[in-house]
Amino acid sequence: MNFELLQKDPKSKARAGKITTDHGEIETPIFMPVGTAGTVKALHQRELKEDVKAEIILGNTYHLYLRPGLDVIEAAGGLHQFNGWDRPMLTDSGGYQVYSLKDRRKITEEGVKFQSHIDGSRHNFTPESVMDIQRTIGADIIMAFDECTPYPCDEKYAKNSMEMTHRWLKRCCDRFDETEPKYGYDQTLFPIVQGSTYHDLRTKSAETIASFGREGNAIGGLSVGEPAEMMYESTDLVCSILPEDKPRYLMGVGTPSNLIECIALGVDMFDCVLPTRNARHGVLYTSEGIINIKNEKWEKDFSPVDPNLAGHVDMNYSKAYLRHLIRTGEMLGAQIASIHNLSFFLWLVKEARAHILQGDFASWKNAILPKLSNRL
Incomplete structure (x- = not known):
């Protein structure tokens, strides 16, 4: 994988770049539709390409491991072959899903023992x-295994969890580096910064993650439930430390304003x-x-959902x-609405990128932000 930084906004920290993988290029900033x-859900791959204009999608290690199972995915030649998506793909490590299991999992230094949410089987x-x-799923970008702490989170717990995540990262890197891709194309491993909302922990984690290179x-x-301002503060701090x-990649975020x-x-x-x-x-x-759209005011409104979007459904x-x-x-309603929303999210990040390249992102941001949270 290669990343090229093309342009920085003069009045903010926004950047435009390009990621190159063996399955194609990704123009950043980018939003990645989630295909757990x-x-x-509800979309064909053709619609993702032609209507949504997605450049990369996600899969999830936990869910794919349980269903359809690694034997099926490997027999197909990897997830790209199995689901017919020939563009870049990223897989989450399953750490968040294990975190969500709560009383069905036990975390130790060795790893996590958990019960399947499907049938209670132990893994x-x-x-x-x-x-x-x-490696078997075969995504272009794969994530390190980490523990996602809840909010609010005791500082001592957050510190211990972060340090274990760092130790797990060393094990992830060692295993990743000693194995080869299964399907003939390159894979890339991303570490994950943790530390809850504690600035000293976030600083330490970002420095540690960056040191892995x-x-x-x-x-x-x-x-994960923290106020938006806390999320922005932590994100700003971490971005100031991670290499330019x-x-x-900010995981699991969020609303258009986010x-x-x-x-x-x-x-x-x-x-x-x-x-x-x-x-x-x-x-x-x-x-x-x-x-x-369920509100009565739209019952006889025959205008497009968003006239600024030129896609098929709009x-x-x-x-x-x-x-x-x-x-x-x-x-069909869920399908049309899903295509629309994803098309809008991709349109939004493409507009952001265009304004970064033009040098007027900051003024565009100030103009569009108040609109994004309007309740129409």
């Missing part, structure tokens, strides 16, 4: 096994289930604000029709 179990993840699993770095343990010549604020702080990559999850419930993000379906589909539980 090998699919972005064991270690830094080494997670590297092996992600990997091709990119991630920021984890945020967007490597991509920075994206723009964190781009301004120097983040290059984002992912979140929000656009598709909320789409299925009729919440739509637009360049003028947020729409609850040009061919009205608010009134989409409201009808969502309210009647038609599958």
Whole structure:
């Protein structure tokens, strides 16, 4: 993997760059649709390419390990072959999903023992096994195994967890470096900064992660319930420490406003289930604000969901029709809404990139931010 920093905004820390992988190029800043179990819910790969214009999508180690299982994925020749996505892909290590299991998991120095949320079967993840699993899945970018701490989190616990994450990272790197990709193309390992919302811990973690010298770095343990300002403070601090010549990935973030604020702080990559999850419930993000399409006010509104988007669904379906589909539980409604929301998120980061390259990102940010949180 190679990262090229192309332009920095003169009035913020925003940057425009380009990541090159064996499956193609990614223009940053970028939003990555989440395909937890090998699919972005309700979308064909063609729609992801042609309508959403996604350049990279995510899979998840925990879910893919359980279903369909590594034997199926390996027999297919890796996840790219299995799901028909021929562009770059990233896999989360499963650390967040294990964290979410709470009373179904036990964390030790060796790793995590957990029960499947599907059938209660018992499993064991270690830094080494997670590297092996992600080698088998075959994503272009894979994540180190870490512990995601909750918010709020006791400082002593956060410190102990962070230090264990750093020890796990050493084991991840050792295992990754002693093994080869299974499918003939390159893979890249990203470490993850932890430390909850404690600035001294975040500083220590960012310095430690940077010292490993990997091709990119991630920021984890945020967007877990802390106030937005705390997230921005931690992100700003970490970005000031992580190397400038490597991509920075803020995991699990977030709303359109979150994206723009964190781009301004120097983040290059984002992912979140929000656009598709909320789409299925009729919440739509637009360049003028947020729409609850179930509201009666849209019943006879035959205008596009967002006239600023030129995609197929925004040009061919009205608010009134989409409201009808969502309210009647038609599958097409969830599909149209998901395509729209993801298209909007990708449009938003592409607009941000264009303004970074033009040198007027800061003024554009100030103009668009108030619109993004409007309730229409």
